[in-house]
Amino acid sequence: MRTDETVRRACVLLSGGFDSVAALYWARTRYSDVRALGFRYGQPHADAELAVAQAVAECAGVPFASLALADALGTGAGFFGGVAPHDDSTGTSRAFVPGRNLVFLAITAAHACAWWPSGGVHLVLGACQEDASGFPDCREWTLRLAEAALRAGIERELCVIAPFVDLTKAQILDGIRGDENA
Secondary structure, eight states, X not given: OXXXXXXXXXXXXXXXSHHHHHHHHHHHTTOSEEEEEEEESSOTTHHHHHHHHHHHHHHHXXXXXXXXXXXXXSSSOGGGGXXXXXXXXXXXXXXXXXXXXXXXXXXXXXXXHHHSOSSOEEEEOOOOHXXXXXXXXXXXXXXXXXXXXXXXXXXXXXXXXXXXXXXXXXXXXXXXXXXXXX
8 A cells, every 4th residue: 555655744544453563553654653543432342442452551651542433432333233134145144334444544544634733644454365355445445535535635645554454363463473473
């Protein structure tokens, strides 16, 4: 994925899952100023996910903020309240929440602009090859379109970076193991 090497600031979408934790550590090796943002959106294990995200960010020395999306506050259903039950026979994961990452990217861009009022910023997420097969908003072309829309909307240098978009989870892990042995 394209990247502007002069940008030294990145905000990582951090769920606490393997892919996003790997993305956080990937960003720490490439950017001088890294922050992380997590979301409570009605997911079943929000407390555990966000506790892990907070702990990982602390271990990495990265400031972490957690945001609750408005519809997750009242009913607890959040995004999941509007997702019709379906099987995965169409190739779409049963956990699919339509456009979830697009919402997260827009909110993250707004926060990044508040944290860093001028200059460029990169938004980093841990989308990988396996995610892209069942989640359209984890596909490289969708992320490129989101990047273009966000850049137009904020009129600033902004890149959406998904360093693992072409890798499987096993390949990400192999890369981490390779970094440890280097």
